Amino acid sequence: MGPLKNEKEEQSIILISDDEAESTLGSSVLLVDSLEKSALEEQKSEVVVDEESELVVTFCKQAKVMPHARYDCTSHPFERAESETCSPLGSNAEVCSQCYCYICDKLASECQSWTRPSLCHCNAHHKSRFWKEQRALALAGVLAMFNLELTDIDADLRHGGDLLIKFTQELSVEYNKYLAGERRDSRPQECFCLPKLPPGKCSVCRSRSTEVVYRYSAVFALVSRFLNQAEKESPKAAAVMFLGAAKEIAGHKDPALSWQNLRLPESLKIAVPCLLQRITTKLQRMLVLCDFPKGLYEKFVSFFQYISLPCHCFGFSNSLNVVPWDHVSLTTVLRGQNLTGQRTQKGRKTFLWEALPVIEARVERLLGRKSYKEVVRYLRAVKCSDTNGLRDLRDKIPFYLCKAGDFLDAAHSLLFPVSSLACCTACRITHHHFEVYLKIFRTGSVPAGNDILDCGLWTAAGPPLKDGVLMKQALKLLYSSALLYRNPKCWSSLIMVLGSSSQLESNGHLQPLSLQEPPPDFQKAVLAVSGGLLEELKARVSVSFCPAIFSSPLHHEACLILAVQAVQQMLFCDLPYLTSFLEIALAFGNNFWALRLLLDHLCCDEHILHGTVTLILRDLSLQKAPMLKLWQSLGPQYVGEFLCLFLTCRHKKMQSIGLCALSIITENLQGCPWAKHLSNFFHNAGLRNLPLGSTAQQEISNFMNIFEQQ
Incomplete structure (x- = not known):
């Protein structure tokens, strides 16, 4: 009910119905004529009930006329027509102060098209489909072209x-x-026609100018x-x-x-x-x-x-024909009910085929939900005209499987392509990816983010692979890609991971292990089976690791010995392609017995020995500052063990590596506060008394004399 007026000015009452369709008069207002005023006054204390509209009037006062559409005005009659726009019908142009334009939704007095020919908003009403569409168009503005309600x-x-x-x-x-x-x-342009005419004389060139x-x-x-x-x-x-x-x-x-x-x-x-x-x-x-x-x-x-x-x-033309999330072709794939994305409808085969931006967006959304298994199912099933873009996305499938805790499937996915038209993911991963995958398989933990190279925290995802399975998958990866096989960083990563604990720190750092040297008989047994295992892995046949060796209490040591044998074979075949060897030697950490085993094998071939020593000496000469920094962090005990390993080697060329490292330390004594402790280590090890040769003996004595004279 509108605002109340003074009782002396009472003439009529406006009752606004909530539902125009149910209104008795078919309009937005209901009038109680002032002629009925006396009757109402007599019943002021009574309750008036309108049963049809379910309206209860308990008290009546003169109401102020509220704003209303022109067709509901009680002051001026209104004539209806379906779509009359030429001129006003009857008295439709006449308005009261509260008449609103049905089309513009503003006062009729402010409507610029109230009586304009071909528009005539004064004739508009809500019973006409034409005028309803005109109102929707006016209120929606440019949005009307989207057919929006x-x-x-x-x-x-x-x-x-x-x-x-x-x-x-x-x-x-x-x-x-x-x-x-x-x-x-x-301006006249130069002529380029044949025959060439003076500038401005050729009609063809003039027309071009x-x-x-x-x-x-x-x-x-x-x-x-x-x-x-x-x-x-x-x-x-x-x-x-x-x-x-x-x-x-x-x-x-x-x-x-x-x-x-x-x-x-x-x-x-x-x-x-x-x-x-x-x-x-x-x-x-x-x-x-x-x-x-x-x-x-x-x-x-x-x-x-x-x-x-x-x-x-x-x-x-069809670029926005994007399959909605609830489409059966997509939902069956995500649930694992359809592994290929292929369906048969009315005898015709259909495939889940999407544009690359759509695939990228779906993967992004699924990753945001941490739905890693659904991502894998989708990427394996979907097809795309951009084969290279889809291949790059599929290369991340092994990592998503790791996030889901399925490490064995992840290892297999690295080696076997999703499509027969593409090669395996292992052909495209870098040494950084290789190292991260080894850490994941070893520890059962994964980077917390959705990128394999994220440097943030790591979280547990599932039980890690057993050492034998890890070793098998790692070597298969190396043998499947020449870029990985000839990269010393990959071999150093393998050795470092094998010599580390399965417990990973939250920042992604591995905890190194100091493995005891196994008995000679055990070493011989591992070396005896290693050759055949490595050849079978290279041939990509099914390989079974001897459980008596690789499932024994010394399984860590067995895998490390197998890695030594694999490195030796790599050097014999691909030494010319190798760019470094020092990082492989450093990767053994405190497991010097395994490094000694490798060096002993290399000494059996003069050509391989010469090439290996040359690589290490070049590494030392080019990386003096990084090596000093590394030795500072590792401490004199490690440096002493490392140098003694080379200085006590029976082959003179291997001794040259230890002497080179010793000379670097001697030249930088001010930056090596631990050098005196290294001298004490040499003294306790009795290097002066060992038959190392005149050159080695002299260099060691000179180094120790520096600190003994202080």
Whole structure:
């Protein structure tokens, strides 16, 4: 009920019904005529009940006339027609002070089209389908072209529509400038025809010099700025802006009558596809990542499908036909009910085929939910025309399996391709990936993020692989890729991981183990079976590790001995390709017995020995500062053990490595505060009394004398 007036001014009462459809008069107000005033006054204390409208009147006062649509005005009669727009019907043009325009939704006195021919908003009413559509168009504005209901339009959509209107106005100005073109320099141009004529005399060259050039650069820049702005808006507003921009530029025409040698962004036929590529890529991602209401989603897609694309943009016709998340082809794949993505409908085979931006967006969303198994199922089943892009995504499948705790499947996925048209992932992983995978398999922990090279925290994902299985998979990886096999960092990673605990620190650092040297008989037994195992692994046949050795209490030591044998074979076959060896030697850590075993094997071949020593000496000469820093952190005990290993070697060439390292320390005594402790280590080890040869004996004595004379 409206505001109350003074009782002396009472003339009528306006009762506003909640439901126009149920109103007795079919209008938005119900009047109680003032002639009935006396009867009402007599019953002020009584309750009046209108049974049809379920309205209860307990007290009546004169009401102020509320704003109302023109067709509901009680002061002026209204004539209805379905779609009369030529002129006002009857007294429809007459209004009271509270009459509102049904179309504009503002006071009739402010409506610019109230009586304008071909518009005539004064004739509008809510019983006409035509006038309802006109009202929706007026209230929705530019959003009406998306076929949105008024109930669909919220603040975000309206904001996007407002920005789109402003853009189309600016775009119209720039496009008209483009259509006007610009003339080339009118000065006589040099003739390039045969026979060559003087400048200005050739009609062909003269016509070219006066040709109008149409440069799309300004339009391209304006659209690009608008798309940049759209990317910063809310999803609904951005979608409206992207779709509206696509519709506008799709209608642009190139007015040039002949071919013009223009490039991006000057050429319309190059610039428009470039802009549409950007627009469709963004929209594809939004349709996957943004939870648009189903009706709005369908209207966005339908709007794009009805855009009339020029011939140079036909490739974008079906770019927004994105499979919704609840589609059966997708849901069965994600649940593991369909492993291939292939379905048969009415005797016809269909596949789950999607554009690369859509695949990337789906993977991004699934990873955000930590649905790693669903990511793997999807990437294995989906197909894409961009085979290289899909291959790069599939290369991450082993890591996603690790995140799900399925390490054995992850190891197999590294070696076996998803598609027969591509090679295995192992062919493309780097030594960094190789090391991380070994740490994952060894410890059962994974990086906390969704990238294998994340440097953050690590978390437990499942039970680690057994040593024998880890060793088998690691060697298969090395043998499957020449880049990995010839990379010393991969071999040092393998040795370092095998010599570490299965307990991983939260920062991703391994805890090194100091393994006791196993009995000679055990070493011989491992070496006896190692040759055959390595050959079988190279041949990619099914291999069974001897459980008596690799499942024994000395399984750590057995795997390390097998790694020594594999390194030896690598040196014998691929030494010329090796760029370093010092890092392999350092990877053994405190397990000097294993390093000694390797060096003893290398000494059996003069050529291999010479090449290995040359590599180590070159490494030491090029990395003096890093080595001193490393030795500072490892301490004199480790340095002493490391140098003694080479200095006491029976082969003189191996001794040269220890002497080189000793000379580096001697030259940098000020930076080696632990050098005196190293001298004490040499004294306790009795190096002066060992038959090391004159040169080695002299260098060691000189080093120890430095500290004994202090």
